[in-house]
Amino acid sequence: xxxxxIFSEVWIGLRRNLTMTIAVIITVAVGMAMxxxxxxxxxxxxxxxxxWDDKVEISxxxxxxxxxxxxxxxxxxxxxxxNALKTLIEGTPGVQEVFFESQADAYKNFKETYAASKALxxxxxxxxxxxxxxxxxxxxxxxxxxxxxxKGQPGVAQVTDQKELIGKFFDMLDTLTIYALAxxxxxxxxxxxxxxxxxxxxxxxxxxETGIMRLVGASNLYIQLPFIMEGTIAGLxxxxxxxxxxxxxxxMLFEEIAGYFGxxxxxxxxxxxxxxxxxxxxxxxxICVLASFVTLRRYLRV
Amino acid sequence: xxxxxxxxxxxTNQNRAALDHVSVDVDxxxxxxxxxxxxxxxxTFLRLVLKEERPNSGxxxxxxxxxxxxxxxxxxxxxxxxxxxFQDFRLLPNxxxxxxxxxxxxxxxxPRRFIRKVVPEVxxxxxxxxxxxxxxxxxxxxxxxRVAMARAFVxxxxxxxxxxxxxxxxxxTSIGIMKVLDRINRTGTTVVMATHDAAIVDSMRKRVVELxxxxxxxDQSRGVYGQAY
Numbered sequence: 001x002x003x004x005x006i007f008s009e010v011w012i013g014l015r016r017n018l019t020m021t022i023a024v025i026i027t028v029a030v031g032m033a034m035x036x037x038x039x040x041x042x043x044x045x046x047x048x049x050x051x052w053d054d055k056v057e058i059s060x061x062x063x064x065x066x067x068x069x070x071x072x073x074x075x076x077x078x079x080x081x082x083n084a085l086k087t088l089i090e091g092t093p094g095v096q097e098v099f100f101e102s103q104a105d106a107y108k109n110f111k112e113t114y115a116a117s118k119a120l121x122x123x124x125x126x127x128x129x130x131x132x133x134x135x136x137x138x139x140x141x142x143x144x145x146x147x148x149x150x151k152g153q154p155g156v157a158q159v160t161d162q163k164e165l166i167g168k169f170f171d172m173l174d175t176l177t178i179y180a181l182a183x184x185x186x187x188x189x190x191x192x193x194x195x196x197x198x199x200x201x202x203x204x205x206x207x208x209e210t211g212i213m214r215l216v217g218a219s220n221l222y223i224q225l226p227f228i229m230e231g232t233i234a235g236l237x238x239x240x241x242x243x244x245x246x247x248x249x250x251x252m253l254f255e256e257i258a259g260y261f262g263x264x265x266x267x268x269x270x271x272x273x274x275x276x277x278x279x280x281x282x283x284x285x286x287i288c289v290l291a292s293f294v295t296l297r298r299y300l301r302v
Numbered sequence: 303x304x305x306x307x308x309x310x311x312x313x314t315n316q317n318r319a320a321l322d323h324v325s326v327d328v329d330x331x332x333x334x335x336x337x338x339x340x341x342x343x344x345x346t347f348l349r350l351v352l353k354e355e356r357p358n359s360g361x362x363x364x365x366x367x368x369x370x371x372x373x374x375x376x377x378x379x380x381x382x383x384x385x386x387x388f389q390d391f392r393l394l395p396n397x398x399x400x401x402x403x404x405x406x407x408x409x410x411x412x413p414r415r416f417i418r419k420v421v422p423e424v425x426x427x428x429x430x431x432x433x434x435x436x437x438x439x440x441x442x443x444x445x446x447x448r449v450a451m452a453r454a455f456v457x458x459x460x461x462x463x464x465x466x467x468x469x470x471x472x473x474x475t476s477i478g479i480m481k482v483l484d485r486i487n488r489t490g491t492t493v494v495m496a497t498h499d500a501a502i503v504d505s506m507r508k509r510v511v512e513l514x515x516x517x518x519x520x521d522q523s524r525g526v527y528g529q530a531y
Binding site: 005208215 | 352375378379380381382383384385386392394405406408409410411453457
């Protein structure tokens with residue numbers, strides 16, 4: 001009886017301001033989708049960071065004969081210098097592992113990588129490629145000490161840190177997240193105002209009914225619930241659309257991006273998506289309820 | 303049943319008091335006419351009984367409850383014991399007679415079985431048997447007011463407040479309305495009726511409370527509208 005009555009009131013209310021209801025649904029859907037995409041980028045970034053942190057290494061390239069690097073003075077590194085360098089690296093705190101890649105190994109890798117361009121491979125001799133130490137760190141973010149220790153040592157041609165390279169990429173993703181979240185916040189605000197207006201219109205449309213309800217002693221809950229439900233249902237429908245947008249984004253965008261890195265472990269899981277959808281739904285509905293409630297307090301006094 | 307003790311009500315932005323130190327007692331089962339010119343405070347009196355307005359000073363007791371100490375949360379429960387009828391009927395135009403009366407019970411959560419039982423009884427009490435499925439715009443003014451009275455009475459209130467119930471109705475039809483109010487009064491319901499209609503007051507010979515500029519100038523049992531008119 002009660003539920004029946006309230007749902008019929010809700011249905012009447014939603015139908016009477018159909019255009020406003022649609023506006024609310026669209027705003028909530030876009031706002032929640034932006035929020036969700038922001039959260040998903042965030043989740044993706046941390047997954048990728050974890051993935052890359054396992055892989056990144058610092059490369060210490062050693063001097064070869066006739067090297068163009070200014071630190072080498074055109075001389076190759078001596079075996080004694082190589083050994084001294086190895087001891088130095090192993091002795092530096094924060095180093096997890098050190099591999100030595102000889103010139104022969106480097107040539108083999110080079111041939112594999114550039115198998116497609118035969119001319120390049122043929123023009124390159126084993127002596128042209130530098131040998132290197134590959135260092136893995138315990139904490140990939142803490143690369144400064146080892147770079148400072150190794151740089152300028154005799155026989156060292158160049159030190160490169162992959163972390164620095166991918167760091168720029170991650171910075172870009174972070175900026176993207178901030179933009180998505182900022183847009184989301186603005187849209188959520190707009191959604192709240194729209195819902196407030198819709199509820200106000202609805203309350204005005206039914207002021208005759210609510211007037212009688214107050215007069216015959218209907219409780220506040222009974223009077224207000226249909227209006228709050230209206231906002232909530234609009235919010236829920238918007239949330240469902242947002243969920244669809246998020247699922248599409250995951251398939252079309254995130255799986256594409258992950259495809260570039262060619263490793264499934266770096267991918268955003270469906271679990272992450274489900275979590276994001278849950279969060280956006282809860283936030284969406286909560287905002288609708290709050291906006292309806294605050295508006296009603298002003299327009300439906302006892 | 304209704305007890306006003308030295309009640310003063312001044313609306314904001316107005317200098318003159320709508321009710322000025324009014325003390326009055328209405329007992330259970332009484333029928334009271336509230337008379338006086340427009341702006342004399344009749345409607346304010348009724349609004350104070352419903353706790354739609356708060357007095358600036360003085361105490362109001364309705365159905366044994368001190369309204370000043372009644373929380374907003376409990377106001378709906380007070381209003382369930384008070385029925386209201388107005389000059390402009392206030393029916394829902396998109397609901398028929400039965401639905402208009404049933405609405406008052408639906409919104410306070412009464413079970414459907416109960417509604418099916420009592421609504422036809424009340425429609426018969428106000429003399430609208432056979433017209434339960436008419437829409438308000440198919441009824442005359444007098445019939446619409448009967449629907450409003452059925453709605454006010456369907457929850458068996460202890461008090462019925464009527465604000466100029468015959469104000470939009472011709473004198474012949476008004477007699478029928480008064481008969482229904484009298485019938486409701488005879489079931490033990492206290493009736494307070496604000497009116498301008500001298501003929502009705504004179505013919506009923508009930509208690510008359512006359513207000514002027516927010517003050518009680520006359521309180522007479524078995525009174526008439528007033529010599530001056």
